[in-house]
Amino acid sequence: MSVYLPALFVDDGDAEHAEGEYYLGVGSEWPAYISGELPGDFEALGLELGWNVLASSAGGDISTVGDIDAIPLAVSLVPDDEVTLSGTYAGDVNDARLALFPVEFTEDVGTLRFDASLLYDEALAETFDIAISGPPPDDHMFVTAWPGGGPEVEGAMESPFAYGDLDGSESYTEGDALGQVLCFEEDMVNLLYLPGYDDLSLAWSWSAQGLGMGWLGFKATVDEGGGGEIDWASRVLTDEEATQLMVSLTCGG
Numbered sequence: 640m641s642v643y644l645p646a647l648f649v650d651d652g653d654a655e656h657a658e659g660e661y662y663l664g665v666g667s668e669w670p671a672y673i674s675g676e677l678p679g680d681f682e683a684l685g686l687e688l689g690w691n692v693l694a695s696s697a698g699g700d701i702s703t704v705g706d707i708d709a710i711p712l713a714v715s716l717v718p719d720d721e722v723t724l725s726g727t728y729a730g731d732v733n734d735a736r737l738a739l740f741p742v743e744f745t746e747d748v749g750t751l752r753f754d755a756s757l758l759y760d761e762a763l764a765e766t767f768d769i770a771i772s773g774p775p776p777d778d779h780m781f782v783t784a785w786p787g788g789g790p791e792v793e794g795a796m797e798s799p800f801a802y803g804d805l806d807g808s809e810s811y812t813e814g815d816a817l818g819q820v821l822c823f824e825e826d827m828v829n830l831l832y833l834p835g836y837d838d839l840s841l842a843w844s845w846s847a848q849g850l851g852m853g854w855l856g857f858k859a860t861v862d863e864g865g866g867g868e869i870d871w872a873s874r875v876l877t878d879e880e881a882t883q884l885m886v887s888l889t890c891g892g
Contacts, residue, residue: 640671642669735802740752
């Protein structure tokens, strides 16, 4: 049996996929051709000799569906370069500001950077909107291994923190006091930017979970027990969740 995975990618003109060429869509229905004798378990799945269409899911389930002459291919992995996180703050707003600090990864350990430009740094009020338009600057980007093991991926992470503007400069400077974090219920919230995947297995898995590229708000709580694969479909904020955030000293406390 031969199985083919439909995929759409940004090509440099040589009609071949290469490293650095991001996938824009990966099909969830796959053409498959079977020749020779049909095994009994294939027949039980509804497969037949010749062309078939297999439907796949992120969970690994396979079924037979569709029309070989009309296989869909959604363009679902084009980066969305705009995002807004909204919420409330119940603390003292005097001299309080909210900023996004870029995160640098060294050997998969993330640390805040204070030497880079900030995408957002505004006075904190009882209600707030963190609106970002456009991709992050190049010096915010990093390359690291995919969590849980896997190929290296490119991205940027921005971590929201409230701080006390002790010197009244209306921007973060050394000596200002970092304080509360951004929360959704019991989870800390960060912003992740993914320009795309050039690895087909990652692009397929991401697409199968209904997730997109570009800016993504996500819940950053570490998985209980650690070491496991991250369930990104449950971690990425929905549009509604992205409007229900809170600045707090501890999430869920």
